[in-house]
Amino acid sequence: MVFSSITFLLLFLPLFLLVYYLSPKSVKNYVILLFSIVFYAWGAPKFVFILLATTAASFYLVKWMDDSDERKTKKLLLAISIVINLGLLAFFKYANFFVDNLNGLMESFGYNAVAWTRIILPIGISFYTFQTLTYSIDVYRGVHKPLNKLTDYVLYIIMFPQLIAGPIVRYNSIADQIVSRNETNSDRLLGFYRFSIGLAKKVLIANVMGAEADKIMSLDFNSIDSTTAWIGILAYTFQIYFDFSGYSDMAIGIGRMIGFKFPENFDNPYTSKSITEFWRRW
Numbered sequence: 001m002v003f004s005s006i007t008f009l010l011l012f013l014p015l016f017l018l019v020y021y022l023s024p025k026s027v028k029n030y031v032i033l034l035f036s037i038v039f040y041a042w043g044a045p046k047f048v049f050i051l052l053a054t055t056a057a058s059f060y061l062v063k064w065m066d067d068s069d070e071r072k073t074k075k076l077l078l079a080i081s082i083v084i085n086l087g088l089l090a091f092f093k094y095a096n097f098f099v100d101n102l103n104g105l106m107e108s109f110g111y112n113a114v115a116w117t118r119i120i121l122p123i124g125i126s127f128y129t130f131q132t133l134t135y136s137i138d139v140y141r142g143v144h145k146p147l148n149k150l151t152d153y154v155l156y157i158i159m160f161p162q163l164i165a166g167p168i169v170r171y172n173s174i175a176d177q178i179v180s181r182n183e184t185n186s187d188r189l190l191g192f193y194r195f196s197i198g199l200a201k202k203v204l205i206a207n208v209m210g211a212e213a214d215k216i217m218s219l220d221f222n223s224i225d226s227t228t229a230w231i232g233i234l235a236y237t238f239q240i241y242f243d244f245s246g247y248s249d250m251a252i253g254i255g256r257m258i259g260f261k262f263p264e265n266f267d268n269p270y271t272s273k274s275i276t277e278f279w280r281r282w
Contacts, residue, residue: 001042003250003251004246012035012038012039013254017257017258019031029151029152029155029178030151032155033154033158036159037158040163051157054088055153056150057084058081058085058132058135059146059147059150060150061077061136062077062081062135062136062139062140062146063146065081065136065139066146078137081132082136085133134169135171143172144175155178156171156178159255161251161260161262162251169262169263174260174262177260177261181260182259188256190253190256191252191254191257191258194249194252194256195253195254195257197249198245198247198248198249198250198251198252198253199246199250201242201246201249202243202246203246205238206238206239206240209235209238209239209242212231213232213239216231216235217236237270241269266281266282267281269282
């Protein structure tokens, strides 16, 4: 499910906002958590159980780390937390690549290939990993105390407004908002406006540019002229720009509607003067 889909726009988001605004303050986080789990399970129903299990393990490891008074124990628990999360990312990203190369090597020596069920990369796995790492490292460095409730931590990790599109948020910048926040009518209106701008970027610009880019790139490159080639290049350039920009706007807008003030993301990267600045702005 993506933010610009009919299912999200006409069913998921209206239902979520209705339930959220009608719920008492004490259960609002549980509402976000429930809808976030449904949102994630929609695209990765099998992986959601692994995600919840590893998230729970990470939560208790970091809590144990924070409670420990020994420096060596803290470092060991931090290392275990990092290895678990990076290991999960590496497994899903590179397991297929490793097995394919291993099978190629074995077949070249006359051995049978290893039977293997190909792994589908779960949505948001990179974002999930970065979120868990920022939490572990911020707590280890004493930048902010860990969350007291497992449900609040799971909410920080898989909150659906930022699960796919980001922005990646440092734990210390959002921890207090998870525990206590108040959304005003101004927040709701500004959030809705920001979401609408992002949706327009995605649907009216990115999708249109993408269709033109796909059409040109499907042509025989030996038969197109330079003007057509440049149109295809520019169309693709603006497609990916407004795709990322639109999704970032929609994520920040939804967050604002429920009281979260996410940091700005995707800060005009095409105005960068160096690769480093481009990466930071993107």
